[in-house]
Amino acid sequence: MTEPNVNTLWASVLVDELAESGIRAACISPGSRSTPLSVAFAAHPEIETFSHLDERSSAFFGLGKARRTGTPTALVCTSGTAAANFHPAVLEASESRVPMVVLTADRPRELLDSGANQTTDQTKLYGDAVRWFRSLADPEADGRKLRSLRTTAARAVANARNTPAGPVHLNVPFRKPLEPTPVPDDIPDDFDNREPLATKGRDGPFVSISQGRSVPDEATLDSYARAIDTADRGLIVCGPTDNTPLTAAGLRSLAESTGFPVLADPLSGHRFGPQIADIPVCGGYDSYLDGAVNDIAIADPDIVIRFGASPTSKVLRKYLAAVETQQVIVDPAGGWREAEFTASDLVISDPTAFATKVSRRLSQEAKTTGRSAYQEQFMQLERAYWSTIEDETDRVWFEGAILATVCAHTPDPSTVFVSNSMPVRDMDRFGKPRTENLTVLGNRGVSGIDGITSTALGAGSATDDPLVLVTGDLAFYHDMNGLLALDRCGVDATIVLIDNDGGGIFNMLPIAEFDPPFTEQFQTPHGLDFEPVGSLYGCSFERIDSPERFETAFEESVSSDETEILCLTVDGERSHEIREQLHERVRKERGKWLDGNK
Ligand SMILES: Cc1ncc(C[n+]2csc(CCOP(=O)(O)OP(=O)(O)O)c2C)c(N)n1
Ligand SMILES: [Mg+2]
Numbered sequence: 263m264t265e266p267n268v269n270t271l272w273a274s275v276l277v278d279e280l281a282e283s284g285i286r287a288a289c290i291s292p293g294s295r296s297t298p299l300s301v302a303f304a305a306h307p308e309i310e311t312f313s314h315l316d317e318r319s320s321a322f323f324g325l326g327k328a329r330r331t332g333t334p335t336a337l338v339c340t341s342g343t344a345a346a347n348f349h350p351a352v353l354e355a356s357e358s359r360v361p362m363v364v365l366t367a368d369r370p371r372e373l374l375d376s377g378a379n380q381t382t383d384q385t386k387l388y389g390d391a392v393r394w395f396r397s398l399a400d401p402e403a404d405g406r407k408l409r410s411l412r413t414t415a416a417r418a419v420a421n422a423r424n425t426p427a428g429p430v431h432l433n434v435p436f437r438k439p440l441e442p443t444p445v446p447d448d449i450p451d452d453f454d455n456r457e458p459l460a461t462k463g464r465d466g467p468f469v470s471i472s473q474g475r476s477v478p479d480e481a482t483l484d485s486y487a488r489a490i491d492t493a494d495r496g497l498i499v500c501g502p503t504d505n506t507p508l509t510a511a512g513l514r515s516l517a518e519s520t521g522f523p524v525l526a527d528p529l530s531g532h533r534f535g536p537q538i539a540d541i542p543v544c545g546g547y548d549s550y551l552d553g554a555v556n557d558i559a560i561a562d563p564d565i566v567i568r569f570g571a572s573p574t575s576k577v578l579r580k581y582l583a584a585v586e587t588q589q590v591i592v593d594p595a596g597g598w599r600e601a602e603f604t605a606s607d608l609v610i611s612d613p614t615a616f617a618t619k620v621s622r623r624l625s626q627e628a629k630t631t632g633r634s635a636y637q638e639q640f641m642q643l644e645r646a647y648w649s650t651i652e653d654e655t656d657r658v659w660f661e662g663a664i665l666a667t668v669c670a671h672t673p674d675p676s677t678v679f680v681s682n683s684m685p686v687r688d689m690d691r692f693g694k695p696r697t698e699n700l701t702v703l704g705n706r707g708v709s710g711i712d713g714i715t716s717t718a719l720g721a722g723s724a725t726d727d728p729l730v731l732v733t734g735d736l737a738f739y740h741d742m743n744g745l746l747a748l749d750r751c752g753v754d755a756t757i758v759l760i761d762n763d764g765g766g767i768f769n770m771l772p773i774a775e776f777d778p779p780f781t782e783q784f785q786t787p788h789g790l791d792f793e794p795v796g797s798l799y800g801c802s803f804e805r806i807d808s809p810e811r812f813e814t815a816f817e818e819s820v821s822s823d824e825t826e827i828l829c830l831t832v833d834g835e836r837s838h839e840i841r842e843q844l845h846e847r848v849r850k851e852r853g854k855w856l857d858g859n860k
Contacts, residue, residue: 264454265449266442266443266444266445266448267439267442267443267444267445267448267449268401268402268403268445268448268449269297269298269401269436269437269439269440270298270301270302270442271401271403271408271449271461272298272401272402272408272411272436273298273299273301273302273401273434274302274305275408275411275412275460275461275463276299276302276398276411276415276434277299277302277303277306277309278302278306278463279411279412279415279416279463279467279468280309280336280363280415280418280419281306281308281309282416282463282464282466282467282468283415283416283418283419283420283467283471284333284334284419284423285309285333285334285335285336285363285419286308286309286310286331286333287309287310287311287312287324287327287333287335287336287724288303288309288310288311288312288335288336288337288338289311289312289314289320289321289323289324289327289335289336289337289338289720290303290304290311290312290313290314290320290337290338290339291313291314291315291316291317291320291338291339291340291344292313292315292340293339293340293341293344293367294340294440295340295341295367295368295369295380295436295440296338296339296340296341296365296366296367296434297367297436297440297441298367298401298436298440298442299338299365299367299434300338301441301442303336303338309336312324312327312723312747312750312751313750313751314746314747314750314751315743315746316347316743316744316746317339317344317345317347317348318347318348318350318351318712318713318716318743319713319715319716319741319743319744319746319747320337320339320348320716321337321347321348321350321351321352321362321364321713321716322350322351322354322705322712322713322714322716322717322720322741322744323716323717323719323720323723323744323747323751324336324337324351324362324720325351325354325355325360325362325705325713325716325717325720326679326703326716326717326718326719326720326721326722326723326724327720327721327723327724328355328360328361328362328720329358329360329703329717329720329721330677330701330703330720330721330722330724330725331724332361332427332505333361333423334361334362334363334419334422334423334427335361335362335363335720336362336363336364336365337362337363337364337365338365338367339365339366339367340366340367340380341366341367341368341369341380341381341382341384342380342381342382343382344366345366345384345387346387348364348366348388349387349388349391350710350712350713351713351717352364352388352391352392352429352431353388353391353707353708353710354705354707354708354710354713354717355391355428355429355707356388356391356392356393356428356429356707357707357708358502358504358571358705358706358707358708359426359427359428359504359505359506359595359707360427360428360429360504360505360707361422361423361427361428361429361505362422362428362429362430363418363419363422363429363430363432364388364392364429364430364431364432365432365434366384366387366431366432366433366434367434367435367436368384368397368433368434368435368436369381369435370400370435370436370437371400371435384397384433385397385433386431387431387433388429388431391428391429392428392429392430392431393421393422393424393426393428393429393430394417394418394421394422394430394431395430395431395432395433396414396418396431396432396433397432397433397435398411398414398432398433398434398435399411400435400437401436401437403448403449403450403453404460405456405457405459405460406460407460408457408460408461409459409460409468412460412463412468412469413468413469414432415432415468416467416468416469416471417469417471418430418432420471420473423473423505424473425473425475425476425505425506425594425595425612426504426505426506426594426595426597427504427505427506475506475594475612475615476594476610476611476612477611477612477615477616477619478609478610478611478616478619482609483616483619483620483623484623486590486609486616486620487620487623487624487625489565489588489590490520490565490567490620490624491624491625492564493563493564493565494561494564494632494633494636495522495561495562495563495564495632495633495636496520496522496563496564496565496566496567496633497522497523497524497525497563497565497566497567498513498516498517498520498522498523498524498525498566498567498569499524499525499566499567499568499569499573499578499582500513500524500525500526500527500530500531500532500569500570501527501529501530501568501569501570501571501572501573501574501599502527502529502530502570502571502572502573502574502704502706503529503530503531503569503570503571504570504571506594506595506612506613507531507570507613507614508531508532508569508570508592508613508614508617509614510531510532510535510537511537511614511618512613512614512615512616512617512618513532513537513541513617514537514540514541515617515618515621515622516567516617516618516620516621517541517542518540518541518621519621519622519624520621520624520633521633521634521636521637522542522563522567522633522637523542523544523636523637523640523641524541524542524543524544525544525547525573525578526538526543526544526545526695527570527573527574527575527690528545528574528680528686528689528690528693528702528704529574529686529702529703529704529706530569530570531701533545533693533695533702534693534695534696534697534698534699534700534702535697535698535699535700536697536698536699538695538697539697542637542640542641543695544640544643544644544695545644545690545693545694545695546643546644546647546648546651546691546694547575547577547578547581548574548575548577548578548687548690548691549577549647549691549844549845549848549849550643550647550848550849550852550855551577551578551581552577552580552581552845552848552849553849554581554852555581555584555585558852558853558856559639559853559856560636560639560640560643560856561636562585562586562587563585563587563636564587564588565587565588565589565590566582566585566587566588566589566590567590567592568582568589568590568591568592568600568605569592569613569617570599570613571599571706571707572599572600572601574686574687574690574704574706575690575691579601579602580602582602582604582605583602583604588606588607589604589605589606589607590605590606590607590608590609591605591607591608591609592609592611592613592616592617593608593609593610593611593613594610594611594612594613595610596608596610639856642855642856643852643855643856646851646852646855647848647852647855648694650844650847650848650851651666651692651694651844652666652694654844655667655692658840659808659809659832660832660836660837660840660841661684661685661688661760661762661766661832661834661837661841662688662691662692662837662840662841662844663692663809664688664732664758664760664812664830664832665680665685665688665689665691665692665693665732666692666693666694667809667812667813667816668689668693668730668732668758668816669689669692669693669694669696669700670694670696671813671816671817671820672698672700672728672730672820673698673728673820673821674698674699674700675698675699675700675701675727676698676699676700676701676727676728676729676730676820677700677701677703677721677722677725677727677728677729677730678700678701678702678703678729678730678731678732679702679703679704679714679717679718679721679722679729679730679731679732680702680703680704680732681704681711681714681731681732681733681734681737681738682704682705682706682709682710682711682714682737683711683734683736683737683765683766683767684734684760684766684767684834684837685732685733685734685760686704686706687767688841689702689732691841701725701727703717703718703721705717711734711736711737711740712737712740712741713740713741713744714731714733714737714738714740714741715731715733715737715738715741715742715744715745715757716741716743716744716747718731718733718755719731719744719745719747719748719751719753719755720747722753722754722755723747723751723752723753728756728820728821729753729754729755729756730755730756730758730820731755731756731757731758732758732760733757733758733759733760734760734762734765734766734767735759735760735761735762735763735764735788735790735792736764736765736786736788738757738759738792739788739790742795742799745795745798745799745801746799748799748800748801748825749799749800753825754822754823754824754825755825756816756819756820756825756826756828757801757825757826757827757828758816758828758830759792759827759828759829759830760830760832761792761829761830761831761832762831762832762833762834762837763787763788763789763831763834764785764786764787764788764834765784765785765786765834766785766834766835766837766838768780768784768785769785769834769835769838770838771784785834792827792829793805793829795827796827800825801824801825801826801827802824802825802826802827803826803827803829804826804827804828804829805829805831806828806829806830807830807831812828812830815828816828
């Protein structure tokens with residue numbers, strides 16, 4: 263027998279089967295109880311391991327990697343609070359449908375509630391946030407138990423990848439010795455020969471698990487084709503995407519066959535990319551659609567078809583709530599991601615299958631004249647909006663202009679991670695659609711500011727694209743530990759740190775009028791000088807004070823193999839005023855943009 267004891271046998275069988283099921287990366291944090299798992303992962307030739315000291319950062323790094331690749335990342339930690347530190351990333355993975363396999367080591371069951379060290383009840387620790395939970399049996403050299411273990415590993419990966427994708431949790435108890443020390447009689451000498459299926463598995467996955475995709479029946483597809491055929495105007499809304507995306511080809515066929523404009527969230531995968539060259543993609547709606555119902559000469563759509571999660575843009579969400587129209591949510595898991603509760607239809611379908619199958623059914627003589635006039639109105643708004651914005655962002659330096667510059671100067675291809683709070687909102691409002699291949703990601707499942715840097719670096723570790731992270735100062739502060747991954751995991755990034763000394767977002771809320779407690783409890787200026795962070799984590803740090811220098815430094819940084827923190831000190835309140843002034847100007851002028859061109 264090649265395994266020195268029953269724990270190493272158990273862990274190597276588990277890891278072997280995870281690899282056979284497609285796991286290619288594991289984020290591992292140090293600890294004693296998880297020793298058999300860490301040793302088995304480190305030894306597996308097909309799994310790349312990423313060592314993280316901080317479990318919270320580790321889990322977000324794994325999340326970022328899985329978000330970028332679509333393949334589950336495994337996480338490994340010891341028992342106790344280590345496992346609880348995975349929780350924020352598990353919640354984000356659950357809500358934004360990112361596949362993960364979480365492995366928490368545990369003490370033997372009889373030590374629960376006994377005062378034993380580092381022991382707590384890890385059963386269903388993450389509640390309903392995981393798609394599947396199993397507490398594994400005690401390791402044993404037993405053929406049936408090991409076949410059960412292999413089956414469980416295969417099912418865990420399949421459940422993580424299912425629709426909706428998400429985290430699964432395996433709790434794995436071990437008794438001492440935890441190290442690969444030989445234990446005589448732990449495993450019978452002829453065990454390999456007696457139980458080859460259990461010990462060696464199959465050539466390929468132990469259980470081959472097939473997953474279908476849901477496609478509506480013919481009558482349903484026909485009825486939506488009829489609804490689209492009879493509509494004079496319609497909109498396609500693409501919200502943040504996930505593991506079951508609406509593909510570019512699916513979107514193209516629906517956009518072409520309907521003639522409907524496409525409102526594309528920056529996280530939808532359709533705001534940027536070569537595919538939008540021949541799709542009427544709109545990106546400025548977060549400003550020009552504000553209060554647009556009955557206010558500008560653009561008629562309400564007769565039908566709205568929505569893909570992905572709820573849009574980042576509050577303006578768009580409110581606009582869709584106000585248009586009294588048939589609104590169809592297409593969700594592959596039958597999830598409801600529309601918190602205004604005005605949508606009228608839920609189609610449980612793979613988004614691409616729905617888009618292509620409905621497109622094929624549409625009548626050839628669709629109402630092309632009315633529809634092209636409607637599409638042209640949106641294109642007029644787009645053209646006028648972006649030229650207005652470009653004039654302003656060239657002239658005035660504020661947070662929105664930083665996002666506009668990032669969007670316009672990021673090379674093709676790139677991965678861009680935008681933090682919650684203002685960066686993702688500014689990306690939405692100031693990120694002009696481009697045909698360059700930008701993969702824009704964010705943590706919008708639960709919109710935490712606690713694992714932004716780690717998630718970005720995890721995404722960066724999964725690609726050779728240059729990685730850009732745009733983060734606020736509080737989000738940066740929250741996850742400074744995550745910067746250790748730059749060196750330990752060999753990632754380089756351009757970190758655009760928008761330092762407005764606190765939470766600029768709170769300037770947008772009515773609480774800004776109530777000071778105290780606004781400054782002390784909400785905006786929370788900290789006065790931290792982040793410069794030493796550069797030397798602590800071995801990256802360069804530059805304070806940038808002009809738009810010209812930012813453009814040059816940004817372009818230099820994205821083409822270098824080093825990590826640079828480009829720190830832009832800005833006034834959050836002033837940025838908010840400029841956003842508001844611009845928005846007001848758009849609201850005033852948008853009527854003319856349409857009328858003038860009619
Ligand atoms: C873990 C977590 N804690 C608190 C919040 C609430 N919150 C949302 S935005 C924000 C401030 C973010 O500040 P910063 O990262 O500097 O971005 P800015 O608002 O300045 O753009 C806070 C505290 C949150 N989303 N997540
Ligand atoms: Mg801030």
